[in-house]
Amino acid sequence: MALSSFILVIAAFCLVLLSFGVQAHTYLSNLSINGTRLPFGRCIRPLSASRRTFPVQDLSSPDLRCRTTDMSPSATDTCGILAGSTITVEWHHQGDQGEVISASHKGPCLVYMAPLESNGEGNVWFKIFEDGYDATNKQWCVDKLIKNGGKLGVVIPRDIRAGGYLLRTEIMALHNARDVGGMQDYANCAQLQVAGNGKKTPRGVAIPGVYKADDPGILINIYKKMEKYAIPGPPVLYKGE
Ligand SMILES: *[C@@H]1O[C@H](CO)[C@@H](O)[C@H](O)[C@H]1NC(C)=O
Ligand SMILES: *[C@@H]1O[C@H](CO)[C@@H](O)[C@H](O)[C@H]1NC(C)=O
Ligand SMILES: [Cu+2]
Numbered sequence: 001m002a003l004s005s006f007i008l009v010i011a012a013f014c015l016v017l018l019s020f021g022v023q024a025h026t027y028l029s030n031l032s033i034n035g036t037r038l039p040f041g042r043c044i045r046p047l048s049a050s051r052r053t054f055p056v057q058d059l060s061s062p063d064l065r066c067r068t069t070d071m072s073p074s075a076t077d078t079c080g081i082l083a084g085s086t087i088t089v090e091w092h093h094q095g096d097q098g099e100v101i102s103a104s105h106k107g108p109c110l111v112y113m114a115p116l117e118s119n120g121e122g123n124v125w126f127k128i129f130e131d132g133y134d135a136t137n138k139q140w141c142v143d144k145l146i147k148n149g150g151k152l153g154v155v156i157p158r159d160i161r162a163g164g165y166l167l168r169t170e171i172m173a174l175h176n177a178r179d180v181g182g183m184q185d186y187a188n189c190a191q192l193q194v195a196g197n198g199k200k201t202p203r204g205v206a207i208p209g210v211y212k213a214d215d216p217g218i219l220i221n222i223y224k225k226m227e228k229y230a231i232p233g234p235p236v237l238y239k240g241e
Contacts, residue, residue, distance in 0.1 A: 025055060025093065026101035027067075028169055028188035032088035032151075033081050043079035045166075045189045046070050055173065055184035059218075064208045065120040066168060066189035073116060073164075076191050083196030084158035089169045091150040091186075100150035101142060105173035105184070106222055108132040108231050109141035111154050114204060116164030116191065125168065125210070126202035127236045129154045132217070133229035142171060159198040167192050168207070172232065178221045180213050202237050210234065 027047050031038050041047075045068040056063045065071070081087055089111075093099040111129035118124040131141035145152060152169070167190040176182035210233050211218060217232040 025184075026091050026105070026150075026171060026186050028089055028190070029092045029150075030090040031079065031190055032090065033079055034085070037088075037090075038079070041076075043077055043190050043192065045191065046075050047188060055186050057181050057184060059185075059211045059213055060208050062208060064185060064187060064211075066166070067185075067187050068189070071119060073119065073191065078116075078164065078191045078193045080193045080195060081156055083156050083160060083162065083194050083198050086153045086155050087167065087190075087192075088151050088153045089167075089190070091145060091152070091169075091171065100146045101171065101173070101186075103143075103146060104175045105171075106140040106142050107172040107174040107177075107183075108217070108229070109145065109152060110170045110172070110231065110233060111152075112168040112170070112204075112207070112233075113156075113160070113165045114168070115201070116166055118166075120166055120168070120189070120207065122204075123206050124204040125207050126204045127234050128157055130231045130233070130236055132231040133226065135227050135229075142173070145171070156192070156194060157198070157200075157202075158196065159200045160194065160196075161198050161201055162194055162196050165192045165194055166190070172218070174220055174222045177219060178223075180219060183218045205234050 028044055029040055031043055045066045056067055091100055093101060109131050112125040112127050114120050114124040133140050168187055170187040173184040215232045217230045
């Protein structure tokens, strides 16, 4: 009796450990600018231990912006980058070793920018990159990200006006998205000072606000055959050409 309940407790404990291991969430860990991979967390709005581990599922939460406990601009440093050049953002489950994100967490990648002075509030976020699902080879952006060691190259639009920006990189994990509120949103922000001769100030959307719980790309059964996936949010306005 005592032994069997002891075994039960041990078994339950192992299950908990196992589910933590399998529940591989993810966060933005390193940036590469001008061909140099920067140290962990450099120019990234800080991630608390809890935000690092857990996704945001409430689409009205301000946490949807940058998944940080500290939205003050002084919470991180700012990295200089030339408009028109590529920033490589790198995602990991933990540190820069090993796993990127659980392979079960299939979904799109989206990247937005907003002027730094807005601090992400208001209709300020414009999309600069998106990659969803390719039905011809059944690849999600997350599949590619895993193959690529967590790295995603994004061009900073050449024509945006010079200045400070937040770069918001986002992964939507759709493995539980059949149910309302099941989409797991992983967003983190970098803080950039963009140099260049551009003049444009693209019109933006509000985050939170732009995503709705029943958007076809958010409330979705990805285990059914799919011809086309509708990436949530506005279209990409500036591709950096
Ligand atoms: C990248 O190069 C630009 C242009 O030379 C420079 O202004 C910027 O500070 C560099 N960024 C980093 C992170 O080294
Ligand atoms: C990238 O971040 C990891 C921690 O996640 C750190 O250990 C590593 O040193 C960083 N890479 C570089 C090149 O600084
Ligand atoms: Cu997860």
